Amino acid sequence: MELFDVYSLWDIEPVKAKGCRVWDKEGNEYLDFYGGHAVISIGHSHPVYVKAISDQAEKIGFYSNSVQNSLQKMLSQKLGEQCGYPDYSLFLCNSGAEANENALKLASFYTGKSRVIAFKEAFHGRTSGAVSITDNPNIQSPFNSGHDVTFVSLNDIASVESELDKGDVAAVIIEGIQGVAGIFVPETEFLQQLDLLCKKHNVPLIVDEIQSGYGRSGKFFAHQFAGIKPDIITVAKGMGNGFPIGGVIISPKFEAKKGMLGTTFGGNHLACAAAIAVLDVIKYESLVENAALMGEYLKGKLLNIKGIKEIRGNGLMLGIEFQHEYSTVRNRLLFESHIFTGGAKNNIMRLLPPLSISKAEIDIFINELANKLK
Numbered sequence: 001m002e003l004f005d006v007y008s009l010w011d012i013e014p015v016k017a018k019g020c021r022v023w024d025k026e027g028n029e030y031l032d033f034y035g036g037h038a039v040i041s042i043g044h045s046h047p048v049y050v051k052a053i054s055d056q057a058e059k060i061g062f063y064s065n066s067v068q069n070s071l072q073k074m075l076s077q078k079l080g081e082q083c084g085y086p087d088y089s090l091f092l093c094n095s096g097a098e099a100n101e102n103a104l105k106l107a108s109f110y111t112g113k114s115r116v117i118a119f120k121e122a123f124h125g126r127t128s129g130a131v132s133i134t135d136n137p138n139i140q141s142p143f144n145s146g147h148d149v150t151f152v153s154l155n156d157i158a159s160v161e162s163e164l165d166k167g168d169v170a171a172v173i174i175e176g177i178q179g180v181a182g183i184f185v186p187e188t189e190f191l192q193q194l195d196l197l198c199k200k201h202n203v204p205l206i207v208d209e210i211q212s213g214y215g216r217s218g219k220f221f222a223h224q225f226a227g228i229k230p231d232i233i234t235v236a237k238g239m240g241n242g243f244p245i246g247g248v249i250i251s252p253k254f255e256a257k258k259g260m261l262g263t264t265f266g267g268n269h270l271a272c273a274a275a276i277a278v279l280d281v282i283k284y285e286s287l288v289e290n291a292a293l294m295g296e297y298l299k300g301k302l303l304n305i306k307g308i309k310e311i312r313g314n315g316l317m318l319g320i321e322f323q324h325e326y327s328t329v330r331n332r333l334l335f336e337s338h339i340f341t342g343g344a345k346n347n348i349m350r351l352l353p354p355l356s357i358s359k360a361e362i363d364i365f366i367n368e369l370a371n372k373l374k
């Protein structure tokens with residue numbers, strides 16, 4: 001059987017990784033400024049993480065959600081404390097798209113309505129509901145486009161208000177920072193007004209922190225820069241540092257009913273052990289603070305490089321918009337300098353390194369990038 005050929009692949013096969021470094025099967029060492037698409041939060045193969053998963057696999061790796069699992073409780077308690085939402089509850093699932101699917105379902109159960117307001121250029125995943133609120137018709141099948149979704153421009157509060165006034169909205173969903181679009185941070189005032197409007201209409205505000213959450217922005221959640229408190233927050237990527245896990249963080253105003261949401265694999269023992277280790281390392285190594293500090297350092301260094309039109313983002317979720325076509329720069333960084341970076345459309349490079357990145361590693365990247373742009 002061949003693999004279903006849906007990915008464009010670099011001709012590189014990583015076989016080993018540690019911290020912010022990756023090695024391919026020929027033994028070449030790479031610096032990771034992509035984090036496997038914002039997934040690597042605490043660094044590759046962190047010893048605390050490796051031990052937690054291995055120890056758990058020795059004990060019990062999986063049982064269904066029909067029995068007690070104290071690891072799930074430990075995870076939700078630690079997450080609630082660290083992310084600043086101790087009074088919210090947690091539904092565990094397996095991926096970002098699945099987290100958004102469940103968030104939409106919950107909001108629709110709550111309101112009894114079905115229309116969703118999403119934002120232009122948004123990316124929320126590839127399952128049916130998640131892809132329908134993703135502003136990219138190329139990845140929607142006729143089956144997915146049956147959902148009732150209205151796309152509004154980011155930061156356009158008047159349009160959101162006129163849509164909410166129609167009274168048929170189940171949820172508003174927004175990324176903490178738009179990632180796939182090329183790193184666009186919603187304006188603080190816009191987020192504050194959005195939060196107020198949603199509360200006024202009693203329409204759940206869902207903030208998708210799948211890429212921007214878990215410390216990446218320099219706060220646990222990117223929306224916390226605006227001081228707002230959404231009704232539902234979705235997480236995945238950095239939550240498991242590579243172990244597949246996602247979560248829906250839910251305000252106490254939603255009442256849980258048996259069977260309302262569910263999954264076979266969500267919250268399994270191995271995933272919980274991985275996610276608990278991630279939270280412990282984030283806390284004891286002050287990685288949220290490191291993301292803030294290193295993000296500022298990186299931004300400051302980028303400002304001195306020629307050929308850059310704009311630098312956007314917060315913490316270690318940065319977008320560099322180049323003045324000219326930059327794909328050769330990105331290829332040369334990868335194949336000559338052995339540095340992974342992320343792409344986006346319109347000459348935008350995304351930097352999403354592990355939250356443990358150091359000044360020395362940033363200096364290497366800056367030096368190599370400056371050389372390529374000479």
Ligand SMILES: Cc1ncc(COP(=O)(O)O)c(C=O)c1O
Nearest residue numbers: 095096097123124125179210211
């Ligand atoms: C903001 C955002 N939401 C949702 C997703 C989908 O996550 P997953 O690929 O785990 O389903 C992504 C993935 O890139 C994302 O960036």
